[in-house]
Amino acid sequence: MPVYTQELPIVAEAEVVVLGSGSAGSTAAIAAARTGADTLLVERYGFLGGTSTMVLDTFYGFYTPADQAARVVNGIPWEIVERLYAYGMVLERPSSYGAGQAVTYDPTTLKVVWEQTVGAAGARLLLHTFCVDVLKDGDRISGLVVASKQGLGLIMGRVFVDASGDADLVFKSGAPFEAAGTDGQPAQSLTTTFRLGGVNAERARAVKRDELVKRMKAANVSGEYRLPREEGSIHATPIADVVATNMTRVAYVDGTDPFELTKAEVEGRRQALEYTRFLREQIPGYEHSYLMNFSTQIGIRETRRIWGEYRLTREDVLSARQFEDAIAQCGAPIEDHHAGNNTRWEYVPDGGTYDIPYRVLLPQGVSNLVVAGRCLSADHDAHASVRSMGQCMAMGQAAGTAAALAVREDGTPHRLNVGKLQERLRMDGALFSGATAVAAAK
Template sequence: MASEKSATHVAEPSRTTPVVGDFDVIVAGGGPAGVIAAVAAARGGARTLLIERYGFVGGMSTSALVTPISEFRVAGRQHIGGIPLELMQRAAELGGAEIERDSGNWPVNDEIMKLAAQRMLIESGVTLLFHSWFSDVITAAGRVSHIIVQNKAGRVAYACKTVIDCTGDADVVRAAGLPTTKGDVLQPATLWFQLGGVDTGALDYVFGDAVDGILPVSESIRARLAELHVAGEVPLFGGPWINRFFRDGMVSINVLREPTDASDPEWFTRTETSLREKMHALIDVMRREFPEFRNAWLAKSGIQTGVRETHHIVGLYELTQDDVLHPKAFPDTIAKGAHTIDIHQTDSIDQNEFVLLRRPYNVPFRCLVPRGSVNVVTAGRCLSADGPGFGSVRVMATCMAMGQGAGTAAALAIAHDVAIPDIDVGELRATLIEHGAIVDFDNVDPDDHDDNIDRHVDAFAVDR
């Protein structure tokens, strides 16, 4: 007897979800943006809850081993300070970050970052909730009144006045029915890994000495990998970008690349399994082909594959390529960015739209506010930006700076009982400056825009 075709939907019985807590601000997602947002909100006087799916915070910097963290300085000038800088200083004091560099690519030890961020959160008065997935929202009169999470205790709700979506995938925004968008072609994902037993002293520095802890890719290594890729022995790859990891013989590597949609669980599962197989095969190739890696051993791989892009909010403003190349004096500037416009191709070992910046640009608060939002703000890679703009602003240091802006804004909205879009941006900026954030306008040069870019840089001299 043939089985009946499965139904396309099932009806769930109605249920009552217990409310187990009440907070001023709930931050969904404990990555770089979420950590800083939660600290900023708590220090601003808001009772703050941070929800995180893993048993630690740090996001891509810890779960996916994405190091170094970019980009705190450009052309020798600091453009990100405040709470993000404080976190990096704490990690450095624990021996887990190198921050005394002219450039802003700062190596960090993922285990130290977990500890430094956790301490900062607890000391700031943030309530932590680990091993919990954001599940849904309850709305009333256009406001999110409760966040629903799923964990080992079941399905529970937390009341809130303001929500900061730091999920990276705009999960809260989408659950609240606010508009989002997603490109037809997303940047590929990368599984980072760390190797021991590497002859780091013998690595070929074809671009000169190591700069800012990054070992520039060897032309000979890349060329040989490219040959093996054409021959079908090496999968799609980028770089490779090889980074020192705090002791001789240890490196952290960004090389694997695979197109995916991390907001599609079935597809992303296939990506995870595929990349883990490819990682082991590639390490075997590196041992065979390159003397520097002959005795290499796998120390660690990411708990998850690193994700560059999924959903974006439709914000009150969209950061554009022109805003990145020709910095604007936005009246609501709450952060700065300076990372290269860096778009990884999904079907090639090359980069696309690669433009090196010589000075920082400004990120307006409106990029973090979804259209139609009353009490939801975002921080991190789900902000509103076009393709090239996103190709620069997506990196972790800039996401941290956005987190301080979003967390400060959430606390101010509660203190003055106003909607997120109605906060006084002058007061927001003044508060950020008071707490060390760099949000000045003196990087804007209206008379000479073209001196901000360098299109003749080798794409493989810069990480990520």
């Protein structure tokens, strides 16, 4: 145990402490508080949402990508979409890539929706607080060591949820994980997203995807532009003349290394400017567009994946496997943004779904910790399917519910009766075990 901890003040205490407020962590905090636990959500930035509000504007994973798209995620995640609808800030649209029906929202509104929903559930928030270490007591975490403008402090808790995206609590606890890029497949590349205003939507819409790709290739061949990804996407948003992009590509970066991330941030913005120039000069409808913003930070797809009680595999995805300890389901394809100029897609057969088992959220060797979101236990390819925000939220609902139920027992999510967890999740609208469709896509 680090010596400095003996001197540190306790800045907060809760029964369930959730680290990280991305789509997984915010949903986990809502679920834990609604299940009756005194819950604290801790976040390093000054707003909620993580990647969902600082990089992106489209939820995937709610729908299967089949022709007859079916919605396979419900519960708290869908409630978030309904709250966005109440603000008139959602646009459901067919995906131009085959990732399934897209749920595009306004990310600024989503920041408020997360705050309101977490607050109404009764969870407390602590923003501007970075977790740098953990306090251990045998195989349990007893507290988080956090840093803020006031210095170092401790947050004590009974059960912890690691929704940091990077498995920071698993890493700091000394529990096993696999770093992306160390299993023979390069880590997925990083992307700085950007939004353009002043777009003539009608003229821009007339340029179909094939034509856009053709023009990107031609631009590279001409030597006038350097566009690392030739099939990057642009889509409409709920705001009339604004489009959002997913075009830049920065490869071979360890998303947990600040030195590598520094270079990646600079390179991502450089590429974003180059794509903006290309669009303004080469694509009808963009002549008078202007750069509205870059993502708050570069988007990181994959870093540490924990070694859990079970590891979701590529075979599980491609055989649409069902599990007895299912807590959520997924029909999203394997979508691998490797270092090349295109993206690799592989689909769950027959537009079906596979289950996400509870055990992929349980890290080995730490008994009062459950994870949620993109740091789950999965191999590279399974991760490339299950990381969509629809599933991160569904995992968050399961992790938060499990943490709160565990508080009522011996504080050990690993020993929780899974049937009891599933019963509570079903009651709260979650979908799993089989391709349960609740709604056809609009």
